[in-house]
Structure formats: C-alpha cells, structure tokens
Amino acid sequence: MSMFVAAEQAPSRWTRAWSGRRRWPLVSIAGASAAAALVLLPLVFLVVQAQQSGWSEVQRLLLRHSVAVLLWNSVRLTLACTVLCAILGVGAAWCVERTALPARRLWAVALVLPLGIPDFVVGFGWVSLEPGLHGYLAAVMIMTLSLYPLVYLPASTALGKVDAGLEETARSLGLGPWQTFRRVTLRQIWPAVLGGCLLVTLGLLAEYGAFEIVQYQTFTVAIFTEFKLGFDTVAACTLSLVLVLLSVMALAGELALGGRSASARVGAGVRRNAARVPLGRWTAVVLFALGALSALALGVPVGSLVYWVLHGGSSTLPSTSILAALAHTAAYSAAAAAIATALAVPVTALAMRHRNRLTLLIERLAYLPMALPGLVIALGLVSFSVRYAFSLYQSSLELIIAYAILFLPLAVVGVRSAMGQSSPRLEEVGRSLGHRPAVVWMRVTLPLIAPGLAAAFALVFISSATELTATLLLRPTGVNTLATQFWTYTTDFSYGAAAPYAGLMVAISAIPAYVLGRRMSTLARAGAQA
C-alpha cells in the first residue's frame, strides 16, 4: 500500500523544485533590474569602446614596461592600504565599541569624519604641510588615513552585534583574550570587515587625484594619460578593462575569503550585550593612538584649510554664491543617496533572501562602479545620453544618477549590514497576523533596517558631496557645487578662496557622519534579538 501511494503521489522533481522555492517579490525584481541596468551602462560603454581597438593596439597598450610597473604599483599599494585599513578600522572599532573608552560618542563621529574630506583636499593638506611628501609610503599613508573609515564603519556595527555569550564560552574553554578575539570575535565580524576591505580595494583601484598630488603613479594614471594627453577614448577604455578585471578578482577574493559566510546566531534566547573592557592604565595609550589617528586623518587637511583661510590672498575669480553651491551639493547628494539606497535594498534583499547565481551576480555587479574612475563612468553616461536620452543630458537628474551609480557599492554595504536585522520569520509572523506583505514591510522590515538605510544614505551622501570628475562632466551648465568651486579656485592658486568650500564640504559631511557614528553603534545594540 505504502509503495503504491509513493508511486502515485510523489511529485516529480520538477514540481518540487518550483514549489519549494518561494516566489520573488515583483518590486524587488524591478528594483534590482533597474540597478543592474544602471551599473551595466558604463560597463557596456567600456566594452563597446574597447572592442574598437585591434589586438595589436591592445598589445601596444598593455605590453609596455611602464604599464607593468604601474600595475605593480597599483597592486602593492592596494594590498598594503587594504591590510592597514583593516587593522586600523577593526582596532579603532574595537576600542570604541568594546572598551570603556572616555568620550566614545565623540570618537565614533571623529573616526568616521575623514570620509567627508575629498581626496584632493587630503593630498593638498599633506603637501602644504610637508612639501617633500611623495612616493609609495606617502601614498600608502594618505590613502590609509582617508579610507580606513570604510572598514571602521561596518566593523563597529558588527562588533555591536556580537553575542558576548560566545566570547564568554570561548574564555571558559581556555582561550586567552587575544585568542578569543581572533578565533571568536573576529570570526563573527569577518564578513563585515571583508566588505569594508572590498570597498577600500575597489576605491584604491579607481583613485587618481590623491596619487597625482603625492606623485605616486598607479595604473589609473595610464588611463588618464590616454584620456588627457592622447584624447584616445578607445585606448583609455581598453586599459580600464584591466581595472574591471582586477576588481572582479577582488570581488571573487572576497567571496573566497568568506565575505558571504553566514554568521547567524544559532540557538534560542536573547543575545547578550558585551560588557565593556576597562582600559585602566591603557586608557592614555588608546586615547593617544586614536588622537593621533584623528589628528593625521582629520587634523592635517582641516588644519591646512584653516591656514589658507587665514593666510591666502584674495581671489580675482568672479565671486559666486557659496550658498548656491552648498544648496546644489546638498540637494544632489541627498537625491543620489536616496536613489542609491532605494536601489541597494532590492539588490541586497534578493542576494540575501533569494540567493542564486543571478541575484549574486547582480549584487557583485553593483560593486564594479567603485573600481572605475569617475571619468569613465561619466563619459559612459555622456555617450549614452547624447544618443538615447538627450533631454537628460547635463540635467540635474543625470548627475544624480551618475552619483547613484558611482556610490551604489557604499549603499549596498550599508544595507547589507542592516538586512540581517530583519528576519523572514518576523515578516511571516506579520503576515499571519493578517497584514499584506506591503504593510508588513512598512511596519516590520523598514523600521528594523532603518539604521542601515540611514547608514547607506549617509555614506552615499558624503561621497557624492565631494565628487568632482563626474560633476564637472555632467552638471547642468552654469551650476556649481562645492567640489567644482574648490577645484576652480585651487587650479587658480586661490587657496584662500578655495578653503571655505572645502570647509563646507567637510561640514555637511559631518552631519551624516555624526548620524552614522551614533546610529550604527546604538541601534545595532537595540535591534538585539532579531
């Protein structure tokens, strides 16, 4: 009898596969498709351009001694900076999140703030402080100081969520404090740290401005040479494909190192918040270390700005409204931050909740723009919009879209850290209580991931507010942002006039940085038991 039943009623493998999979929410699919389309736009431009160059041209471009040197320069810089950022970021996060450090809230903000200082201001600050600063070590130092917050942020969020119970268990199993940190704590925050390192790596691959100032030549320099001196888009795009290749390697590397390994808690019960480690005699040492870090990362550029405000001569440039530039910067950045965050939600949600090859591919794709110079992405948009959407060309909307593409990776990282706060289980319970999925999303999911959304918003806002290359290409004619005005004045030696613009850039970045610093730590703790 039982055999008969099995033969008759066992569904085919096919039906099982389909009904076993939960249906994808349409909104998510639409959002993720839009994100993928936007990200693919500059990539398609690159490929279309690059395929115009013949094989011999590719050989001429790539098989040069100087290109090999530049490539090696890029790789060794990227490796060194990424490792240093990881150490600084995790170390600082641990001090702020897990020790009884005095003035923690202040540190939480100060440590994020270097993100809000554009690379050209950082380089400018260092060179005016120490004119002889250049070469590999200078580049490593300057880039580490400006990029470590990208590791600090996710690391501090993750540390806030670590279950102290696990650490206590490890100690009871005979592990010392350092062993416990390495084998238990670090394991738990590992995906977050790797995510931050990925951003650092990709950002370094695309970096140009700061290296120009400290005279360190990377592969991106070769790309800019083709653009600026050769006016050879084809060659520049062909070289850019090498960057794409490098970033694909970085993305694969992150996966291989366990960037997606689930670090979900097993077992029931409420997560225990960790007790803070008293620093005792070490208080002064830690305070000094964090103080030095902030002084270098924040003090030097800000200090040089102050110096120039006080000592710079007046500019003969036509005076423009700094308020208008501020308003434009704020409006564009906020809009871009909103769009990028909105796009990152479905991308991340699908990759985390409906993981398969396609959703993972889209999520990985979303990181690529970070590794491409803004110029390449902006030219891709120029090329697309003059052909297919001329009414969009050099409109505010196009610039906002460009920002959203450029900084989508930051939003994805922010949202990724938040998505774990809401579990599918909670949403199911919400539905069993009689609410439609949309209502459940608004009343359960959204409030739970809100801190992460705020973080994503702030990260994109800060980066957009300091963006220069794409802004110069895509802004509406006649519109100035803080970054473009700063650039105009500095290229004219009017450092005194330029400094207030840079100061404002830092200031409007400080607000989201403050939000980031506070929200990430406090709300990570509140959302304990999801």
Place this chain on the structure above:
Amino acid sequence: MRRANVPLLSLLSVLGALLAGGCGGASHSGRELTLYNGQHEQTTALLVAAFEKQTGVKVNVRSGDEATLGNQILQEGSSSPADVFYTENTPVLEALREHGLLAPVAAATLAAVPSRYDSAQGDWVAVSARVSTLVYNTRQITTAQLPSSILELAGPRWKGKVGFAPSETDFQPLLSAIVKLDGTATAERWLEGMQANGRIYPDNETVVTQVNNGESAVGPINHYYWYRLRDELGAGGVHSALHYYASGDAGDLLDFSGAAVLRSSSNRSAAQAFLAFLVSRKGQEALAHSHSYEYPLRPGVTPARGLVPLSSLHPAALTPAELGDGSAALALEQKLGLL
C-alpha cells in the same frame, strides 16, 4: 515614527534638486551661446562679461579641465551642446579637428592675429600666448648659474635640482619642440636626463610652488604660473624668479590658448562673433589687463604691466601646427615610463 523622515527628506531633496537644476538645460535660442571653457576661469569670465555687454548674447559657461572637456566633446560628437570651445592649450583643439568636429573660423577672425599662430587649416584661432621659462629659487641659484638652453637641464650639473610636471599639457610642447628642432634621439636622451635629475610633480602649480619653497632649485614652467603665485603669496613670500632661455632655444617656446567653433553648433553666427570678439582689440585688451598674465596676440595690444614684452623675446621658430597634437612627445614619455 521619526524614522519615516528619511525617505520623506530624500523625496523632498530629489524634488529640490530637480528644481534647482531646472534652469541649467542647454538652450539654443540664438541669443544664447554655450561655451565649453578650458581656459583659466577668471580670464574667461572677464571676456564673457565684456562680450555679453557688447552683443547682448547670453553666454552659458561650462568650465572644466580642458582635456576632460575635450573628451566630453569627443563623446558628444555631433550632438554636442557646445557652440564654442576655448582652451588653454592647442593640442586638444588639434585632436578635435582631426575628428572633424570643428567648423572653419571666419577669415577676418583668423587675420586679426599673426596667422603663424593659428590652426594651419583655419579651424581654430589662437587667442593668447605664454612663454615657457625656467623658474629658479633665488636663494639656491645665482643668475650666473642659469642655463642658456633647456637641454642643459638634463646634464649632470643639475642632478637633484630640477622639478618638472611631465603629465601637464605644457610639458609636451616642450618635448615636441626638442623633437622637432634637435631630433628624436636627442629628445629621448634629454628626457632620460631629466628623469635622472628631476623630481616629478603632478602639475605646474606644484612645480612653481616647490621651486619657490626650495624643494627643487629650478623648474620649466610657463611664465604666468610664477606671476600668479606672486599674486597669491604677496611679494614677501616670493623666493624665486623667472629666467628666459637664449633666443631660438627649444625651451623658449610660445604656448597658445585657442578657441574654436564646434561643427555641431546651431548658433554658428553668435559663436563666430564670440571668436571675433576674443581677438578684437577690446577682447585682447581685456585679456591683457586680466589677472591671467597672458600675452595678447593682436598686434598693437600691450601686455600686462611687469611682463617682458613679447617683442623682446625670440622664441623658437615653431608654429602650433608644427608642434601638432604632441603624439610623438606622448609616445616618448610613455616609452620612458613617465606616463
């Protein structure tokens, strides 16, 4: 419910941004002109103001790095919103000409400045000039030590003393001139010597600043960078001076700013009028009295106070057209790994 503010604020800011940018759309009404400006901004602002006052045509200025703007126009192709492209250097104009993106300049405009400075094909007009010079730190170098030719800088005497910016658009014409006057082999040897002797800076501003600071003793730059630094620092902060090479030397070179009308322009007449204004007496005088310290090219217009008169200099007998788009220099720099 305060969390709901995030999306609400975002929405408002999107609307705000759209409204704020609404005025920026390119318009081609005939009484308006879109200028892509790669020239120093205050120079342009001055000229544009004078032009607007004289003609009543409104000029929308889009300023940027000239190379970036050049690449942008290359991508825009026949759809470019630009009517006029005004640049600090001519190679970018040559590159656009090679792509067939420039319209011929009116004959009268070309005739207003010495024709040897203009595009050989008449596709762009030279507007102003700078002289390449050597800036030297007056505390480290005496006038007796100064070289008479730029070629000397590659010699062992200058080891560790030279600062230069090989990636700048001003450097390539120098190299192109050496290639043209002394041959590729000499140029390559010279570049190798510079590489061995010198410190590499990202731009001319850094070259002049660091020579003034004493990090480098000398550096090849166009004259006006020094004058502008002097304005920024005030007389008390200046520890450097300019040196002009012997006449006819490859280092003693004129660099030109230029302007062109885009073939795609739908405002050709206004665009041509703007070019004509740039080389008119009024335009050239405005230029001469600006902060830019460039030499006007129209005969009879005197340059700004303090400048060595153009007539007293005897630059190398090379036209911009002869220097071309700098591809030979670029190839050389790439070969030696300077780019």
Place this chain on the structure above:
Amino acid sequence: MSLLSVKGLWKGYAGQPVLQGLDLEVPAGSLTAVLGLSGCGKTTLLRVIAGFERAERGTVSLAGRTLDDGATFLAPERRRIGYVPQEGALFPHLSVQDNVGFALTRSERRGKQVARLLEMVGIAPLATRMPNELSGGEQQRVALARALAPRPDALLLDEPFSSLDASLRSRVREEVHELLRGQGVTTVLVTHDQEEALSLADTVAVLRDGKIVQQGAPADLYEQPSDERLARFLGAVNLVAADFEDGSARTALGRLPVRGERGAIGRAAGLVMIRPEQLEVRVRSEDTHGAGTSAAGLGGRVEQCRYYGHDALLHIRPEHPGPTDLLLARVHGAQALPVGTEVTVAARGPVTPLE
C-alpha cells in the same frame, strides 16, 4: 467535526522529501499535538498550514474553506490562522503592547482590547516594556497574546515551551492550556516532548517518516501504540514474550489480561507491551529467596536506579534470563531501592500485544 484538515500533503526541500502524503484532522475547538522527533517535518507542516510555504501536493482546508490545493493558494494574511514560532519572534522594535496590537486596527488598538489580552496572558504590568527586556516565558506569553488578538480560527504553536526552563515550562504550559481551553480556539501544537503532548493535548498525532503514523486520545496512544517504535517513543516499555489464550496472555510475569479489541488476533504467541508503571516491585525477604518464579512474581535484582524525585525507574535483571533481558519498573520516589537489592516483580494488566 474536523475544523482543520490536511490531506495527502507532500512537501520537500532541495529535492529531499520531508512530508510524504501526510493526513491530519484537527477537531474543532480541540488542542491537537503533533509529536515527532526533531527534524521530522513538524515545523514544515505548520509552515504549510500557515501559508508560508506552498504544498507540493495535497490539500489544506480550514472550516471547509480550501487554503491550498495546488489550484488555489490563500495568502497567509487571509487564512485567519495565528502562528507562534518557536522563539516567539516578537518584533524587536515594538513594545509589548504594540506587538500585541499589531494585528488590530488603529481604533481597536486604542480600545481596551490590548489591555484585556495582556491581562489574559498575565503580563499586564509589562505593557510598555521592549521585547529584549522580557524573560523567555514573558516573551512566549506576548507572542501568544499577539497571535490571539485578531481572533484567529486556528492557532499554530511551534514548540512553544522548549526554550523555557523546566520549572517555568510546566507553569506556562498549564496556563496556556487553561487559556486556550477558555478561548475554545482550535490549536495545533507541535512538540518533540511526549510528556508535553500527552499531558496537554486532547488529541495527539505522531509524525514519523513524513506521515502521521497514529492519531488518537493521549491515553489510547500511550496504552495502545501501533508498533514497537511508537511504543518506545511515547515512553519506556517492557516487551515480554507471551502465549495468547482466551483473550489473555501467559507471560513470565504471570497471566495477564489483553487490552481491547486487539486481543489475541488469532495468534498463538507474540510480544506484549507492559509499561514500567504496570510493574509492582517488592523487596524479597530471606525466606522467599531462591524461590524463582513464584506466585508473587518474577525474581530479580536491581541493577540501576534512576531517581527522579516524584518517582524512580528501576532496571531489574531477572534471575532466569529468557522472558526478557531487563525489566523496567517505575516506583514511587520513596520506594527507590539501592542497587543490588533482591526483588520480586509482578505485573498489573492489561497488556497490549505488539507486532
């Protein structure tokens, strides 16, 4: 009359079948426990009933309304089925009262309903607390109140007491039992704890190999399990060889009546199940020593004594191996005997023959 009905349900994950043609009838107003080992598909069953998963095959219906039959699929929010997951799954960003009021309309939330529900589950003073400030038992009560708030037609409880410590568990269990009885809401409770299932439920359904192997009143299941595995799953057993004669079984422990209609079923010999609490243990005095199987019972020796306080489980090795290797006997806690004590064991009928 059955309110909730599941027929021929198939459901699997990643190609592995979990539920394989499961049938379950839940009488209206009853508390039915689905009992099974961890990982046997209990949670999957609840998730299909709640509508979080689709059935691959089979039907689910509630009060005659089809919820899922392949053609129709009713979304979870339209099923009127409350769900209390294992860990409670309170919304961490909402206070206790907001959690409970989640399913209610705005005006209902303002009324007394939430307070009444909190009162009902006995946590009224905690109304404004946040979930992470609650103990495990309090979280369970909030989850229960939240699920009951919209007056569901049925309620699903997924191992609701497993995360509570022992002393709390029995108390919360009793209170929930009383509460559900009072509400008259049809409830399905899944658990791996046979004691919980037997003590709480009106009906127990045992889930094994993706099917319900037996469903019935707790006592019926305990006393007359359909097979040996089930017998052992529901509690400790002694299996003793027997010859059947006239509706009774002749065993080493004497002649014992056979339970119910399963009587002798025409077999001459087989195994019968005797629960440990059916055995009576007496300490043997010197004079009866060596008597072997007497009228008083089977002689043996205490090998182990598991003491539980209220009772104790003795492992007794019979003197003459044969009828069974080891006998388990449950005695009063006060009767716990030291290892090595010589005893005689007698049985109280009736016994259940097993295949």
